[in-house]
Amino acid sequence: MMEISEDSLFQSVKEIIRQSREKVFRIANSTLLLTYWQIGKLIVEDEQQGKERAEYGKYTLKKLSQKLTSEFGKGFDYTNLSNMRKFYTAFPIVDTLSQQLSWSHYRLLIRLDHAESRRMKIF
Template structure:
């Protein structure tokens, strides 16, 4: 019976360890994705559109979206690319983004 209790405790401890590690990995991935999306929005806004709302910008965003979606999946739809750009516009200073991520973790 003692051995059975030890086995149960071991299994409980191992499950907790797996759950804790999964949560830590998920938090790290989420933080990395926030940085990625911010950087994509910033680069498009600054490099492609030169911080202007040029008419050609619409086509450029469509092309970027199509190429990224083809290679990396639906996370890079035109709608999401525009949200990334908006995110980078609203939070133009990366220190604000980094501070918010620390609070969310």
């Protein structure tokens, strides 16, 4: 009789831990996506400075990358900052982001050529 109770307790605790981990992952993923989207937006706005098209060199993005990497470590290299820029450009309305997808998913989607193709892949 004691084993059944211990097993039931274990299963209940295990389920609470599993659900909590899932929740933390969803919140972290959502926050990360929003952070990268906002960084991309700032980069695009800085590039364009109110103009329709950017007259922006790679130098500024490389310098930003060096400073951010120095301050925050990995994750802010030139390639990732370029991906954040593309992320914002591909999905300029934050409400269109799916919280079901991770940053890895979005990095794949931004490689697609057409906006319509991206929308079809998400929905």
